[in-house]
């Protein structure tokens with residue numbers, strides 16, 4: 001059995017306490033140990049359902065069920081089904097906002113690379129359209145996330 005920071009607090013004779021400083025809520029107020037568990041369990045089935053629900057509202061998606069299933073499968077291959085870690089130190093909304101900015105940057109790089117090829121064939125037209133659709137989705141995501149961030153202020 002693993003001894004957690006919580007156990008160490010008990011062994012040293014105190015119950016872990018809230019830190020007075022709200023920025024240090026992930027640390028024990030008595031001894032400064034990291035409070036365990038600092039993680040959030042995931043419900044992968046719920047994640048799939050939310051993704052499927054969201055896909056029905058997505059623009060330019062012909063087959064929402066198929067697109068949602070493909071995104072969920074790709075996400076789960078990348079991150080598995082383990083818990084989120086270091087929860088107290090992260091803002092999910094800020095992370096999402098930053099990733100959306102990165103998404104737009106990668107798409108613009110792909111569009112620039114395509115433009116520099118000076119192609120005038122149907123495949124290039126199709127790629128330009130698909131990259132533009134993805135860039136459009138990044139604008140939608142950014143605008144929604146910015147609205148959420150402003151709600152928090």
Ligand SMILES: [Zn+2]
Nearest residue numbers: 009028030031
């Ligand atoms: Zn402690």
